[in-house]
Amino acid sequence: MSNCNQNSGNCGCNKPAEGVSRRSFLRTSAVAVAGVAAMAAALEPLRDLTDYTSMEKFFQKHYREMTPDEMGLVLKRIEKEVEKQYGIRPHVKDYKPMDGVEFVYCLNLTRCIGCRKCVHACAQENNLSRNPEMQYIRVLKMPHGSLNPEEGQHNYSPAQVPEKGFFYMPVACQQCRNSACSKVCPVKATWTESDGITVIDYDWCIGCRYCEAACPYFARRFNWTKPEVPKERLNPNMSYLGNRPRRQGVMEKCHWCIQRTRAGKMPACHDVCPAGARKFGNVLDPNSEVYHILREKRVFIQLKEEVGNNPRFYYYFDV
Amino acid sequence: MIQAAKNYIRFLWRCANLAFVGDWRYYLWTGTLIALCLVGLNAYCKQFVHGLVTTNMSDQVSWGVYISNFTFIVGVAAAAAMLVIPVYIYDNEELHDLVIFGELLAVASILMCLAFVTVDLGRPDRFWHLIPGIGQFNFPHSMLSWDVVVLNGYLVLNVYICGYLLYARYRGLKPTKWFYIPFVFIAIVWAISIHTVTAFLYVGLGGRHFWNSAIVGPRFLASAFTAGPALIILALQVIRKVTAYRITDKALLTLRGIVQVSMLINVFLLLNEVFKEFYSKSKNVSSATYLFFGLEGHHALVPWIWTAVIFNLIAMFLLILPMSRSLKWLDVACVLAIVGIWIEKGMGLVVPGFIPTPLGEIVEYSPSLNETLVCVGIWSFGFLAYTVFLRMSVPILQGRLSKATENTSMHDVVFPEEAQTIGGGSKQTAKA
Numbered sequence: 001m002s003n004c005n006q007n008s009g010n011c012g013c014n015k016p017a018e019g020v021s022r023r024s025f026l027r028t029s030a031v032a033v034a035g036v037a038a039m040a041a042a043l044e045p046l047r048d049l050t051d052y053t054s055m056e057k058f059f060q061k062h063y064r065e066m067t068p069d070e071m072g073l074v075l076k077r078i079e080k081e082v083e084k085q086y087g088i089r090p091h092v093k094d095y096k097p098m099d100g101v102e103f104v105y106c107l108n109l110t111r112c113i114g115c116r117k118c119v120h121a122c123a124q125e126n127n128l129s130r131n132p133e134m135q136y137i138r139v140l141k142m143p144h145g146s147l148n149p150e151e152g153q154h155n156y157s158p159a160q161v162p163e164k165g166f167f168y169m170p171v172a173c174q175q176c177r178n179s180a181c182s183k184v185c186p187v188k189a190t191w192t193e194s195d196g197i198t199v200i201d202y203d204w205c206i207g208c209r210y211c212e213a214a215c216p217y218f219a220r221r222f223n224w225t226k227p228e229v230p231k232e233r234l235n236p237n238m239s240y241l242g243n244r245p246r247r248q249g250v251m252e253k254c255h256w257c258i259q260r261t262r263a264g265k266m267p268a269c270h271d272v273c274p275a276g277a278r279k280f281g282n283v284l285d286p287n288s289e290v291y292h293i294l295r296e297k298r299v300f301i302q303l304k305e306e307v308g309n310n311p312r313f314y315y316y317f318d319v
Numbered sequence: 320m321i322q323a324a325k326n327y328i329r330f331l332w333r334c335a336n337l338a339f340v341g342d343w344r345y346y347l348w349t350g351t352l353i354a355l356c357l358v359g360l361n362a363y364c365k366q367f368v369h370g371l372v373t374t375n376m377s378d379q380v381s382w383g384v385y386i387s388n389f390t391f392i393v394g395v396a397a398a399a400a401m402l403v404i405p406v407y408i409y410d411n412e413e414l415h416d417l418v419i420f421g422e423l424l425a426v427a428s429i430l431m432c433l434a435f436v437t438v439d440l441g442r443p444d445r446f447w448h449l450i451p452g453i454g455q456f457n458f459p460h461s462m463l464s465w466d467v468v469v470l471n472g473y474l475v476l477n478v479y480i481c482g483y484l485l486y487a488r489y490r491g492l493k494p495t496k497w498f499y500i501p502f503v504f505i506a507i508v509w510a511i512s513i514h515t516v517t518a519f520l521y522v523g524l525g526g527r528h529f530w531n532s533a534i535v536g537p538r539f540l541a542s543a544f545t546a547g548p549a550l551i552i553l554a555l556q557v558i559r560k561v562t563a564y565r566i567t568d569k570a571l572l573t574l575r576g577i578v579q580v581s582m583l584i585n586v587f588l589l590l591n592e593v594f595k596e597f598y599s600k601s602k603n604v605s606s607a608t609y610l611f612f613g614l615e616g617h618h619a620l621v622p623w624i625w626t627a628v629i630f631n632l633i634a635m636f637l638l639i640l641p642m643s644r645s646l647k648w649l650d651v652a653c654v655l656a657i658v659g660i661w662i663e664k665g666m667g668l669v670v671p672g673f674i675p676t677p678l679g680e681i682v683e684y685s686p687s688l689n690e691t692l693v694c695v696g697i698w699s700f701g702f703l704a705y706t707v708f709l710r711m712s713v714p715i716l717q718g719r720l721s722k723a724t725e726n727t728s729m730h731d732v733v734f735p736e737e738a739q740t741i742g743g744g745s746k747q748t749a750k751a
Contacts, residue, residue, distance in 0.1 A: 038354070044364070048368045052444065148679075149677070150678075150679030151679065180526060188457045204448060206443075206446065206448055207441015208439065212378065216527075218678040220378075221378050224372040225371075226370065249370055250442060304526070304677070308525060
């Protein structure tokens with residue numbers, strides 16, 4: 001290859017003609033400058049980036065790996081962040097499951113009138129984003145005679161509920177015993193606790209949304225952008241695995257108001273229900289209402305039983 | 320030892336330098352690709368700041384074109400095995416040197432796959448949670464954790480095999496069989512595994528009837544072994560045109576045989592699925608109905624899937640007929656097959672799985688502009704990577720870039736034509 005064709009003017013081998021190296025230097029510089037400028041232009045949107053991550057947040061451990069001391073520091077940091085953003089000092093706690101407790105939810109389909117009060121109470125209690133609007137509970141308006149959700153209507157808005165010929169079926173996280181979401185999560189950011197509540201570590205989730213694809217109940221929600229809660233509507237009683245403000249790019253879902261139920265209270269949706277359709281409690285306690293319902297009712301169902309997730313959420317009828 | 324490292328670094332350095340040398344067509348092509356990459360990067364920066372709200376995905380349709388493209392490209396990567404199998408199992412000499420081009424395509428494809436998964440993440444800053452040992456790797460339960468293992472493993476295997484063979488050629492040494500043949504066989508099984516695992520990603524979801532079907536895995540493989548080699552047929556012809564590298568028609572026709580059989584199996588499996596879905600008319604047919612005929616007045620995907628079906632059928636007939644022994648018709652068949660399968664394995668597989676939602680809601684999806692630009696950026700990045708790989712590997716395979724020619728300038732390595740016309744080179748020169 002050394003005997004190059006001298007007739008071709010632009011062969012850069014052997015002895016380059018005088019001036020070529022200067023010209024090529026200038027050309028290279030021009031290309032480099034243009035490249036840097038183009039790169040800067042491409043990266044320009046990053047200037048709007050505020051408060052994305054910090055060393056502390058970046059290296060924060062998985063919920064189940066943290067020592068109580070480490071958790072204490074994280075809770076303090078979260079309180080500070082919330083105060084900075086909303087001007088309200090919240091109480092952020094890490095509520096732990098109680099011994100001898102397994103929660104179960106029973107919903108009476110004969111009684112539910114489809115008023116969606118639960119939907120709104122849930123948003124208020126759990127600091128759900130109002131813009132864009134997020135809801136954990138979806139109430140389906142069902143024609144008589146079918147329990148197939150595909151028959152249901154999602155966007156009903158009559159002047160008055162209930163309407164003749166229909167019943168109403170609220171659906172939120174079913175807190176499955178064999179939960180598809182925690183099985184598919186590649187980073188163990190979601191798991192079922194000993195009291196039966198499936199929780200999410202919002203600070204560990206990578207936002208791949210595989211759990212959202214896996215959930216047979218359309219129960220999981222993703223923060224497609226930064227969630228917004230108006231200051232005056234913020235619930236300052238918060239928990240790490242529950243209703244503390246979430247960040248852009250992570251999953252969330254119903255957690256049976258962990259900050260209430262692990263402190264001996266009932267979920268917000270339960271307390272607000274005007275029809276008394278919702279029953280919640282410890283199924284291991286023979287004196288609980290849910291124990292009684294599952295023992296005495298002739299018919300109660302798990303939604304989509306055939307999928308095999310074995311929910312802790314039961315629907316029953318007044319029969 | 321130090322000398323060996325020095326040699327190797329020098330090899331890498333020369334390869335890297337080679338990427339910057341070419342004629343005006345090369346600069347135009349790579350320049351355009353780089354510009355498109357930057358457009359994609361810009362779109363991704365917007366997404367990074369404002370969140371995935373910049374896409375048209377929703378809680379109802381929570382995966383879109385990113386995962387669609389990912390699924391398709393995993394198949395392309397897997398198809399490198401379709402070049403390797405004839406060579407190493409059936410001793411097909413015709414395809415021997417072409418294996419490298421297939422494997423480099425696999426490397427470029429896996430890079431694209433990783434990019435597509437990364438842009439789909441809501442919190443890319445937390446990627447390290449996925450790293451085994453440091454993060455919390457949900458292995459073996461999560462199919463996504465399997466995918467992380469098989470894709471990265473496949474990347475390493477192919478980089479190693481290509482890297483070893485090219486470096487041996489560069490040094491003018493005969494490759495030591497024990498250093499690469501075992502890995503070639505591992506890579507064959509691995510290639511099948513990457514697409515099977517990607518299929519299982521969907522198949523494993525019991526709540527999604529459209530995906531929860533045993534035939535999805537085999538269909539993935541059949542379509543991958545159609546679209547992948549089809550893409551290689553086109554790529555090889557481009558290589559033949561723009562470089563002096565000699566690729567025989569016979570090699571292309573061997574690949575035609577592979578595409579032919581795979582396409583027949585692909586269409587047959589599709590037929591099986593369509594029959595099962597529509598004949599029994601179970602309650603679970605709504606996703607398939609939505610895809611092929613529309614559901615309750617929603618039919619965004621209908622024109623797409625019928626385009627895919629028609630393209631696939633035309634491609635199949637072209638491939639069966641003797642006319643596709645002429646390269647012109649073979650190219651047409653390949654393009655139709657690639658586009659058809661890209662639609663079918665991408666949007667046609669991922670999106671209808673979400674429609675209707677498990678609670679029966681119908682929310683349609685089509686990608687946003689920003690989302691599309693990110694995809695364009697990643698495709699351009701893939702093409703750019705493959706172009707650069709070829710720019711480096713072709714001169715090595717031809718012996719123009721080697722240890723023996725260490726003092727030759729990069730320009731001479733890339734433009735040997737002038738030298739060859741004087742030296743009366745036996746190799747066929749590239750047509751301008």
